[in-house]
Amino acid sequence: MKTNIIYNDDCIKILNSKIDEKSIDLIFADPPYNLSGNGLKWKGNKTGGDWYMVDEAWDKMTAPEFLKFTRQWIGACDKVLKDKGSIYIACSYHNIGESMMVLKQLGYKINNIITWYKTNAMPNMTKRIFTHSTEFVIWAVKDSGWAFNYETLKEINPEKQKNGDLKQMRDFWQMPLVQGKERIRGSDGKALHPTQKPEEMLKRIILASSNKGDIVLDPFSGSGTTAYIAKKYERQWIGIEKDKNYIKISTTRLR
Ligand SMILES: C[S@@+](CC[C@H](N)C(=O)[O-])C[C@H]1O[C@@H](n2cnc3c(N)ncnc32)[C@H](O)[C@@H]1O
Numbered sequence: 602m603k604t605n606i607i608y609n610d611d612c613i614k615i616l617n618s619k620i621d622e623k624s625i626d627l628i629f630a631d632p633p634y635n636l637s638g639n640g641l642k643w644k645g646n647k648t649g650g651d652w653y654m655v656d657e658a659w660d661k662m663t664a665p666e667f668l669k670f671t672r673q674w675i676g677a678c679d680k681v682l683k684d685k686g687s688i689y690i691a692c693s694y695h696n697i698g699e700s701m702m703v704l705k706q707l708g709y710k711i712n713n714i715i716t717w718y719k720t721n722a723m724p725n726m727t728k729r730i731f732t733h734s735t736e737f738v739i740w741a742v743k744d745s746g747w748a749f750n751y752e753t754l755k756e757i758n759p760e761k762q763k764n765g766d767l768k769q770m771r772d773f774w775q776m777p778l779v780q781g782k783e784r785i786r787g788s789d790g791k792a793l794h795p796t797q798k799p800e801e802m803l804k805r806i807i808l809a810s811s812n813k814g815d816i817v818l819d820p821f822s823g824s825g826t827t828a829y830i831a832k833k834y835e836r837q838w839i840g841i842e843k844d845k846n847y848i849k850i851s852t853t854r855l856r
Contacts, residue, residue, distance in 0.1 A: 604816055607828060607840035607855075609848045612820035615841045616677035625681045625839075626748070626815035629806055629827050631691040631798055632674065632700075633659050635667045657795060659843070671699040674820060679707050681818070684744040687712075687810040691798065693736045700739055709741040713772045717802065721777040738806070748815075753808050770809075776801050785824055785850055793850050794824035803830040811836055825851025 602621045662670060678688060688709070690700045697714075704711065715738040722734035754770035762768050779797045787793050803826050811817055813835045819827035822840030824847060831838035832855060842848055 604837040604839055605832070607822055607825065607842060607848055607851050609842060609845055611843050612841040613673050613677045616674075616681055616820060620681040620818070620839065622680050623683050624816065625818045626683055626686050627807065627811040627817045627836075628678050628682055628686070628688040629691075629803065629817065629819050630674070630678065630688065630821055631796070631819070631823065632671070632696075632821050633657075633662070634693055634696050635662050636693075636695055667696070668699050671696075672703050675700065675703045675707065678818075678820060679743075682743065685746040685748070686743065687747050688741050689806050689810070690739045690741070691736065692739065694733075697737055697739070704739065704741045709743060711739060711741050712747070713740045714738070715740065715772045715774055718773060718775045719778050720775055721780065723778075738802070740806075740810070748810050748812060750809055750812070754805065757805065757808065770805070774802065774805065785854065794847060797824045798826045800826060800830055803827050804834070807831055807834055807836060822851060823847055825854050829854050 602619070602624060608615045608619065675688075675690075682688060688704075690704075692700055701711070717736045717738060719734050719736065722732060725732040751769075755767040758768050758770045760768050776799045779799050783797075783800060785793045785797060807817060807827075807830055811831075814837065816837045816839065817827060817831040818839040818841075820841045822828060822842040825840060825842075828838040828840045828851060840851060842851065
């Protein structure tokens with residue numbers, strides 16, 4: 602089986618054909634949230650500049666199609682994950698239900714639901730509900746004996762105890778949506794991927810649930826954040842992404 606590669610294809614197809622069964626130590630998946638299609642935008646927003654709701658063809662399904670898709674991709678991940686492996690799934694309140702249901706049906710144990718508090722959350726456009734400022738990452742395992750590098754997580758935790766001592770990493774992570782130098786942009790200044798995840802998030806997940814040399818797989822690789830951080834921390838990596846343009850961004854990033 603090849604590692605240190607990003608496949609340009611559908612993840613269900615690649616997981617079923619190119620990845621060995623029970624070969625993967627850690628899966629991080631940031632699937633479509635099925636949020637596109639309402640065309641929300643706010644031009645001239647004074648605090649953060651023009652803002653557009655994600656609106657991508659890969660992110661538009663009917664509710665039954667989305668549940669079927671969730672079953673298919675998590676099922677395909679289940680086949681390739683080692684018994685002692687971990688799967689992390691990024692989600693929001695919109696799609697946490699489908700992932701949780703499928704994981705439970707497959708017999709997974711939920712270790713944590715990490716709350717990502719987005720310190721620079723998107724504006725409240727309708728002003729009819731509380732401003733959304735969180736996403737979640739589900740951490741699920743198949744079997745006991747999963748990897749968890751508790752001490753490493755304490756060492757990298759930016760929060761310290763009152764006396765300056767190291768502090769346990771909690772399941773509540775405060776970090777901004779990717780901006781500044783970390784955001785990959787084209788020559789026109791526009792973000793090249795609409796949902797690039799923070800490197801700090803992948804750093805915590807990869808350092809927590811894998812060790813040097815382990816294989817980390819991301820079935821919805823996007824701009825290649827998982828592969829980039831896995832490589833940085835000396836893990837083997839496999840990405841799968843169906844959009845050619847995003848493969849180009851990842852290749853440049855990895856180089
Ligand atoms: C939410 S984004 C992932 C972003 C990524 N975490 C990052 O940091 O850039 C989901 C990605 O999955 C890709 N995608 C959607 N459906 C797919 C499928 N069936 N197989 C492979 N990739 C898919 C989309 O093109 C998109 O880039």
